Amino acid sequence: MGKITVGVLFGGQSSEHKVSLKSAHTIITNLDREKYEPILIGIAEDGKWKLYDGPLEAIPQDTWEQSDCTPIVLLPDPSQHGLLKTVGGMSEKIHLDVVFPVLHGKNGEDGKIQSLLELAGIPYVGCGVLSSAMCMDKDVSHRVVKEAGIRVPESIALTGAISEEQLAKGMTGFNYPVFVKPVSGGSSYGVTKVEEESKLMAAIREAQKYDMKIGIEEGIDGCEVGCSILGHGDDLTVGEVDQIVVTNGYFHIHQDMFKKTGLENASIHVPAQLPQVVQEKIKDTAKAIFRALCCTGIARVDLFLTPDNEVVFNEVNTMPGFTSYSRYPRMMEAAGISVTEITDHAIQLALENAN
Template sequence: MKQILVFFGGCSTEYGVSLQSAHAVLTHLDRSRYLPIPVGITRNGQWRYYAGPLDAIPEDRWQEEPWIPCALCPDRGSGKLLLLDGSGSSLSFDAAFPVLHGKNGEDGTLQGLLELAGIPVIGCGTLSSALCMDKDRAHKLVALAGIKVPRSQLFHQGVPLDELEQAAAALGFPLFVKPVRAGSSFGVTRVTGPAGLADAAATAFANDRELLLEEAIPGFEVGCAVLGTEDLTVGAVDEIELSHGFFDFEEKYTLKTSSIHCPARIPPEKAAEIQAAAKVIYRALDCKGFARVDSFLTPAGEVIFNEVNTIPGFTAHSRYPNMMKAIGLDFSQLITRIMETEVGA
């Protein structure tokens, strides 16, 4: 039986979503093949091993039993979680499964720590995680792979407002002002005219030291779940239907004014084109294990890349598992397939 560290929580603004995703993973993991070792990361970055029953993790009581302070053994290849309760005990494991979202979890930082310690990582590694979190560098690499991307311009913190205004005028309104590295649309503002640029830039820079001005793409967003490393399995394409605005953090997790259609309401040949593009993007950004590739489909039928989520949501209502369910992989089968990509049976 393989023993798997399952990381969840974290320091990002997507802390609560990570807890929901981890709960779904832990409850659907095949316990006859994989033994989970849950490690919660508090909002301020403390590591806690959970030694209690896996069906009821009390994430709001980090300082009480059965939470035990812990740390990763830095000795390369040791594969041990050190319990810092004074007992001198440790837990051995075979691989780590980060179920974290946003910065300090999905951006390659944790993956780098694990790879430095010689620990197999289930899912994308350091390079692909960092690249996919970086909207500017991801777009440049995907464009080199022959996939269309939105027109955009990169700016560093401290840029004069008149430079932003000139670039925005060249791109045309409406446009999006985005932090280069942030998840779940945090810090993203849709701007319809020059008057909104200053506030939008301040919001973006509150989340990252760089921002993108990016043209608004007509049409709607489509997603494609990808599974595997060498041989890739792609899920059904889904479609986001918006009544107004854009798919921001609140809409992603409440769907108050939007709907997700899976499969997407598009011709089969267009879905196949989106799936083929998703494979190209996945490989161009060095993804492995699993990821969700998001693109736009314009009224003219063009597929334009948006972003890759290297650790998409894993709740019962999340897009990634639903896309895989549409091709016949239920949640438990999906988690097993993900585990097999790195640690086998």
């Protein structure tokens, strides 16, 4: 029996393009080569798809486009099940058994690439179209999770041009600080902690650089915690809970600036420095959120923990980072699960779900 061909998608049209390159390098180098044959598919920032066959180290260095690239297209016909490569007027089809879309943010985690793969009839790792779209939109995901009986931060969502009058009406009942963020964003891009009303409009303009729909959320007292989840339905594996300790300001990651740690103002404890009973409560809440949002495969559920140990939903990342400093693989590794085991389980689950 031959190896399973895995199309690894990386790059993409997103503010998290460079993060994706680092994550993809981790996935590619940890694939079990006795079982899987990776087909490397880069998506340039202008949206062009390219088959890559160069040195792997060029991917995280963002120099991969400089050589060994061939233009390709994904065939939407499900009977073809793969890519079309054209060189010198000659076309060649490349079969894909499954796709691992290591894409972060817009056009990667929002259901668009998932829809394309569904049309092409190709199984893929991670959440489906609906789940990806819900999780990417923080306003929608908060509404769904709240309906499931789990506390979410009080918030408002605003779209397009925002007047002072509209803002004043929407902010009735809010106390500062608040957090302004793009509703569909990641890696903390465009997020601002606002301490006073006079700085609110500037924070909104910053968030709108990344998404015209923005959210304003109440600040939650306490710390941030997270759970890495792998599986489907009732069969879920949860890594160790992590806990973020902020030294100043608030937790935010600028992964392209802080290459070694990804952190500017915080440290992360894995496992969390919390009583076991509290950690189990966090895990149970994360699993309930995972199911409420119809997640499957892999996802990181981010939460707040208040001083009285109430768990509050923050967001779900349906394709979490796999860089050297990313939280998802660190939580799994703390539970004794390697990246190779994660990729194997996720790929097999994608193939099983397709059947």
